Amino acid sequence: MRYLPHSPADRATMLAAIGAPSVDTLFSAVPASVLGTFSPDLPDHQPEFAVEAHMRALASKNHAAGDGPFFIGAGAYRHHVPASVDHLIQRSEWLTAYTPYQPEISQGTLQMLFEFQTQVANLLGMDVANASMYDGSTATAEAVLMARRITKKDKVILSGGLHPQYRDTVITYLSGEEGLECLSPSPEGQGDILDHLDDNTAAIVIQTPDFYGHLRDVSKLADAAHEKGALLIIVVTEIVSLGLIEAPGAMGADIVVAEGQSIGNPLTYGGPYVGLLACREKFVRQMPGRLCGETVDAEGKRGFVLTLSTREQHIRREKATSNICTNSGLCALAFSIHLSLLGEQGLTRLAKINHAQACKLADALAAVPGVQLLNKSFFNEMTVRLPVAAAPLVEKLAAKGILAGLPVSRLEPGKDEVENLLVLAATELMTDAHIEALTSAIKGELA
Known part of the structure; x- marks a missing residue:
């Protein structure tokens, strides 16, 4: 698509200003196969206040997460972010301090990243964490590449409970390479992982709580992997869960990746988010991204x-361990500020509230005729099997102002066995009135 001034005189003026003899010359570098002829029907110039009014009218058509009952999770969660977080990250010393290309000059930024790493390592139960990744899905792919470098093996097993978009990201990163085995997704289990484990296995990737909300004790799986010389990569998409459940490091993980969005970062239409990655100290030199450390200067300060x-892209790109070329510094700062405000006791209390609200939701859903709760264990997310296809039902409830969850069929299209599955999340922002509105609406539609 190309857009040019409507007036021939204006076109001539534009071409003269940029030194192009004709319109065809202007677009000569664009292949004809992708050069469209469609001209968008854009309005003539409008004053600023008219444009603002038009944009407000468009925005008013949106149904935001906070406009009513909201049960969508599956990797991105609606939690309360204190106003102090947004205020602090907008202070000029933070907002303008980006990637430290002259790092020792940016002491404030480096200290923040150092504190962030410390928080993440403690939260995940690991020895060392890096100074952030893009998001949870790409961090998972980076962990897989890291495991292959460490073990010098090719085979990677992705469990059936791994988030489908995380799975697809790993597949994209390893596109064209052999050794990737994706076990069949199932709301009841992770797949027969041990049956696929062999001496050529570099890593097993398993998520807990998994995509369907199940909590997994992977300690025995960690032992089996280590006996074969493989690494265990644990994925966490709901970081608030670690306020209650055992840290991945205590379950035998060698590398842990997580999505940190739930702390300090709102939904914001899907990003930017902050990926977390931590590992055992002996693997630190294969860790992607950067690591900030504490030292003393010549005066002992x-x-x-x-x-x-x-990363080494700066001078020796062919030697780089990763192609990540920045970090989510501002999102990591928001994460650190919010976690500091919560403290250990606050995070635990927040996790308990999430779980309590999820229990209320699970009980209410299980009481709806025809709705089957599939989870024996969960933190704040669960899967139900409906007597009808989930996607059309969700659309009907959305028309009533209720965002009822994520139909699994949206992420696993074409699979009949998931057509009736719905994943729902409950956070501290869910109320009893929201639960009542959801269950009443489902009963009405099923009736």
């Missing part, structure tokens, strides 16, 4: 430096 920057 406390200071911070980039201890490790393994």
Whole structure:
């Protein structure tokens, strides 16, 4: 698509200003196969206040997450973010301090990243964490590549409970390479992982709580993997869950990846988010991204430096361990501020509230005739099997102002066995009135 001034005189003026003899010359670098002739029907110039009014009218058609009952989760969750978080990240010393290309000058940024790494390592129960990744899905793919470098093996097993979009991201990263085995998704289990484990296995990737909300004790799986010389990668999409459940490091994980959006970061139409990655200390040199460390200067004063920057795109790209070329610094700052405000006790209390609300939701859904709760265990997310296809029902409820969850068929299209499955999440922002509105609407539609 190309857009040019409507007036021939205006076109001539534009071409003269940029030094192009004709319109065809202007677009000569664009292949004819992708050069469209459609001209958008854009309005003539409007004053600023008219454009603002038009945009407000368009925005008013949106149904935001906070406009009513909201039960969507599946990797992105609606939690309360204190106003102080947004205020602090907009202070100029934070907002303008981006990637530290001259790191030792950016002491404030480096200290923030150092504190972020410390928080993440403690939260995940690991030895060391890096200074952020893009998001949880790409962090998972980076962990898979990291495991293959460490073990010098090719085979990677993705469990059936891994988030479908995380699975697809790993597949994209490893496109054209052999050794990737994706076990069949199932709301009841992870797949027969041990049957696929062999001496050529580099890593097993397993999620807990998994995509369907099940909590998984993977300690025995970790032992089996280590006996074969494989690494265990644990994925966490709902980071608030670690306020209650055992840290992945305590379950035998070698690498842990997570999505940190739930702390400090709103939904924001799907991003930007903040990926978390942590590992055992012995694997630190294969970790992607950067690592900030604490030291002292020539006068003995406390200071911070980039201890490790393994990316090496700056000078030796062919030697780089990763192609990640920045970090989610501002999102990581929001994460650290919110987690600092919560503290250990606050995070635990927040997790308990989430689980309590989820229990209310599960009981209410199980009481709806025809609705089957599939989870024996969960944190704040669960899967139900409906007597009808989930996607059309969700659309009908959305028309009533109720965002009822995620139909699994949207992420696993064409699979009949998931047509009736619906994944729902409950957070501290869900109320009893929201539950009542949801269950009453489902009963009405099923009736």
